[in-house]
Amino acid sequence: MANFTGKRILLVEDDILLSKLLSKKLVDNNATIFHAADGEEAVKMIKDNQIFDLVLLDIMLPKMDGFQVLKTIRADEKKKETVVIILSNLGQENDVEKGVSLGAKKFLVKALLSPDEIVEEIDTILK
C-alpha cells in the first residue's frame, strides 16, 4: 500500500467513471486529487500557479489533446519541470515515442493495467 500523503495529483481524464475509480484508489492512498475533464482545463489549472506533484494525463481529450497539453507545459518556463505520466488507451510505438520525447516520465496503457498496478507505477515515480 503506497502512501501519497501530501501529494497533489492532477488527474486529466474525460471519462467520468474512469476518473472516479482512479480518484478513489488514489484518495485511498492519501493523495490530494484534482480533476480536469479536458485539455484546456488542465492547462489552465497547471498555469494557475497551482503546484502538482504529478499530472496523470490522458491523450484523447476534448478541446486540446494530451500531446498538446504536454507541449504547452514544456513551453512554460515555470511549469516545464512538472512530472507527467501519460495514462491513455493509445499504445502504439509512435504514440509512446512521441509522449516520451515530450518529457512524459511514463506511458501507461489503461486497458493493460489494473488500478493497483497504476498506483504501483505512480509510487515508483514519486519516490
Add this chain to the structure above:
Amino acid sequence: MLQDTIVKVVVIFSGLANLFLAIYVYKKNSKDNINKNFLYFGLAIFLWCLVNFIMLFEKNIFWFRVTYSIGTIVTLTGLYFTLALCNTKINKWLQIFLSLVCSVFFVLIIFTPLLFENLVSFTSTAIAPVSGPLFYIWTAYMVFLIGTTLSVPFIFIKKVDEERKKQILYFLLGEAIFGIWAVLVIIVLPSLGVNQFSNLDTPATIFVVGFTSYAIVKYHLMGIRSVLFKAFIYALVIIILIALLLALMSVGSYLFTHEMIWPICVVAILLSIALFFVGRLFFVEKRDLEKAKINLTEMLEQSENNRMKVETERDKTATIIKSFSDGLIILDEHDEIFLINPEAEKILELKINGLIKKPIQSLSVFSKAIPIVSALKTGLTNILKKELILDKDLTIELSVIPLNLNEKDIGHLIVIHDISREKTVEKMKTEFVSLAAHQLRTPISIMNWSMSMLKNGDFGKLNKKQKEIVESAFKTNEGLIVLVSDLLNTTRIEEGAYLHETTMTDMKKIVDSVLDNYKDAIKKRKIKIEYFEPKNFPQAKIDEKKIKLAVQNLIDNAIKYSPEGGKIVITLKNDNKNIVFKIQDSGIGIPKNQQNKIFAKFFRSDNAKKIDPNGSGLGLFLTENIINAHGGKIWFESKENVGTSFYFTLPI
C-alpha cells in the same frame, strides 16, 4: 460396219471433247487472251466435228461444202490461238485481211460451185469433191495458214519461258499430227487419185484435243490444275488409241488392193515416228527438271498456306496479349523491348514510340516505371509477385518470367498486375479494425478497473458468491483485452508499423515471467511442466515486449490444448549462433491437412475450435511475425492427438 460406227463415235466424241475443253478453259480465266482464242478454236472444231457427223448420214454436196467452209475457220482460229500462245500478234491489217479472205471463202464454198463443183462417191463411206476453178487459191490460203501456224512457234519460242515452251510444243505436236493427217487424207491422197480416206480428217482432231489436254495437265496450260481434268485426259487417251486402230484398219484394208499407196504410207509412218522422237527429244530430256519445278511450285504454295496459318495464329496471340487485363512487357533474347501491351502503357503512362528494340532501362524516363527499372537493376532474375509502390495511389505486383522455347532462352515476360484496389480495400479494413479496437479499449478499461477494484474490496468486502462472479467477469474481460491487443498488433503489422525496439535482454527471464503469469492455470489443470535451461545463458538483442508476447502465445496454446494432467516440456538452448526455444506439448496436435495454414491470420484448426471456440486465430500469426522480424525462424512438428512441438530461433 464396225469401221463406220467407230468413225461416228470418234467424230462426235472429239467434237464434244473439244467443246468441253474450250468452255472449261474459258471459264477458268475468261480474261486471258490465250484462253479466249482457245475458246474460238475449240468451238470451231466442235462445229466442224458436228457437221462432219451429220455428213456421215447425209452425203450430199451441201454438207460437204459446209464442212470445208468450217474447216477453213478451224484453220484460221488455230493460227490465232498459236499466235496468242506464243505471246505474239500479227499485223492488224494482215489479220483483217486473213479474216476477210476466210469469210469470203466461207460464203463461196457454201453457196457457189467455184471451189467444189460436185461430189464423187468411191465407197459407201468415202467421197471426194470435183474441184472448181478457185480450189487451188483456197489450197494456197490453207497451206499458208497451216504453214504459219506450224512455223510461228519456232520463231517466237525463244521469247517465252520454259513451261510455256513445253505447252506450245505439245500443242504443236497435236496440231501437226492433225494437220499432216488432214492434208494427207483430203489433199495429198485425193490428188494421187486415192479418195477412200477423205472422211478420216475429222476424227484426227482428237489429236489436237488430246495433246492440248496433256499440256494442260502436265504443264498447266492456260493456268489449269485439276484432278478432275486428269481423269478426262485418260478417257481421251483411250479414244486416241481407238482412232489409231481405226486408221490402221482403213489403211490395211486398202493396202491389199492399191500398190501405189505403199510409198506414201511408209513416208507417213516414218514422219510420225520422226515426229514422235523429235517430241520426245524436246520433252523427255527435261521431264525430271519439270517435275522438280512443279513440286517446287506446289511446295511454295504449301509454304504460302502455312505462312498464312502462322500469321493468323500470330495475330490471334497478339490480340490476346493486347486485350490482356494485366500490363505485359515482352523482352527479346537480347533483353530489349519487343512488345508493350496497351494495359502496360496505361498503368505506367508510357508512350510506346521509340521504345521498341531499346533496353528496359530506357523506361526510366517515365516516372511510374522507375521503381520497376530499379527492381530489375540486379538482372532479370525470376521475380514472382513482388509488390512495388509506383505512386501513392498505384501499387503493382511485378513478375518476371523467363521465356524458354525448346530449352533456348528467347526473352522475358514482365507482368504488371495492378493491385491498387485491393490495397485500398485492405487499408480501409485495417483502419477500421484499428479504430474499432481503440474505441473498444475505453469500455474494456472501465470494466477492468471496476471489476478489479470490486474484487479487491475497494468498495467493501464481497461475499464469496459475489467475489466469484466478479472474478469470472474480470477474466472474461481480460480475454477481450488480449483480443483487442492482438487485433491492434495485427493491423500494425499490416500497416508496416510494427516496430521493434531491441535491447540486450535475458531470454530466460522472459520465459520465467510468462510461466509465472500462468502458474494458476498450470496448477488448476494439473499440467506437469519440465523446463530445461542451460547455465550461463547469453543475452540477446530482442524486443522484450514482443518476444514475451510470442513466448506467451506458445505457452498459452500448449496449456490450452493439452489435456488435464498433460505434460509440457520447455527447452532453451544456445547453439552459439542462436537461442533455440522449444515447447513440446501432449495436446490435440494440428491436423495434417491444416498444417500449412497454421500461421495464417485468423486461421484456427478444426480441433482447436472445438476446445476453445473463442480464440482469435491471431496468436501464431503474430508470433511468426515477431520471430521473423527479429531475423529468427519458427517451425513446428505435430501429430494429431499426440502433440505438437514448436521451435523458434533468435540470433544472438
